[in-house]
Amino acid sequence: MSARTKVLLLVILPVLVIGSLYLRSLVRWAFFERRHSADTAARAQLDQAALQASAGPAQTVTLYFPSYAEGKLRGEARPIAMATDPADRVRQIVLALIEGPRQGGGSAPAPSAEVRGVFVTADGTVYLDLSSGAAGDFNAGIESETLAIYSMVDSLAANLPEVKKVQFLIQGQEVDTLDGHVDLTAPFAPDPAWIESGTGTGQAQPSAPPPVEAPSFGSSGPS
Amino acid sequence: VPWDEAQRAHLTRSRDFAGLVAQQFGHVQGLEVRGPTAAPVRQLRSVDAPALALELGTLAPRQEAAALTAASFQDQLANAIAQAVLALTQGAS
Numbered sequence: 001m002s003a004r005t006k007v008l009l010l011v012i013l014p015v016l017v018i019g020s021l022y023l024r025s026l027v028r029w030a031f032f033e034r035r036h037s038a039d040t041a042a043r044a045q046l047d048q049a050a051l052q053a054s055a056g057p058a059q060t061v062t063l064y065f066p067s068y069a070e071g072k073l074r075g076e077a078r079p080i081a082m083a084t085d086p087a088d089r090v091r092q093i094v095l096a097l098i099e100g101p102r103q104g105g106g107s108a109p110a111p112s113a114e115v116r117g118v119f120v121t122a123d124g125t126v127y128l129d130l131s132s133g134a135a136g137d138f139n140a141g142i143e144s145e146t147l148a149i150y151s152m153v154d155s156l157a158a159n160l161p162e163v164k165k166v167q168f169l170i171q172g173q174e175v176d177t178l179d180g181h182v183d184l185t186a187p188f189a190p191d192p193a194w195i196e197s198g199t200g201t202g203q204a205q206p207s208a209p210p211p212v213e214a215p216s217f218g219s220s221g222p223s
Numbered sequence: 224v225p226w227d228e229a230q231r232a233h234l235t236r237s238r239d240f241a242g243l244v245a246q247q248f249g250h251v252q253g254l255e256v257r258g259p260t261a262a263p264v265r266q267l268r269s270v271d272a273p274a275l276a277l278e279l280g281t282l283a284p285r286q287e288a289a290a291l292t293a294a295s296f297q298d299q300l301a302n303a304i305a306q307a308v309l310a311l312t313q314g315a316s
Contacts, residue, residue, distance in 0.1 A: 071257055071260070141278055141281070142262055142264055142276055142278050143262070143278055146262045146263070176265055177265045180265075181264055181265060181266070181276075182262070182263055182264065182265065183263040183264065183265040183268060185227070185265075186263075188263075193260075193261075216259070216260055216261070216262035216264050216267075216275065216276045216278065
């Protein structure tokens, strides 16, 4: 190989490597990141629209946040100017839960969760489509997952009488579990048994046959 | 019976089993028992026998990891569970 060829190779190879890396990042941006940021912006607009679509003065709603120490849901009253559209009202409640408690307790769903979509059917079933962020950011386990789910179900049922059941979707898909434990294949009816006594509104009542629920045995561990 | 409904036929005995485990755990020193609750655990739905899920604590280093990994404590837990299984099977016979 002549010296001239070697020099040419030394020049061309780095150019090819840099060019291919640039092309790869360009493709990623054009087909994935730009689309994702457009989706995120659209969801943010929907969230904003739901928050601004209030019909009148703020009303006091009861939000149920997990109290991991007790293994129960604790009610927290909060004024929210509710929207007129049922799907927007659902979105408002879930966004308030994502924002987290103001009087202590755990957050559920995870703070990184996003509401991708809400559909309310005539029979009172809410299809709640959450981002994959909903499956993380909380203590892994049966109890914490169950509390995260019923935090949303019981909060929606307690404040929105039209909500009878909630079917969860993650990233638009039906999934087996939230984070490996709680069965998400069927819709959830509200279950007031998870609410700490003395903090409920008395409105959350089971309205559909419960799913098959085998006992889960909790212990707070060795003390 | 659909596979994911298999547990339905055993719910009463599963609750009995949970009660027996709670009773046995009551004898384990240093264990704070919260008690059995019904939870929609995916893995239990297709178990065609009395079943329960035990959540004993967290292995996070700053929480209960030291006690949960101690052999003596594990022996106590295993013994309590075995006694509960024995009581369940003896009660059935």
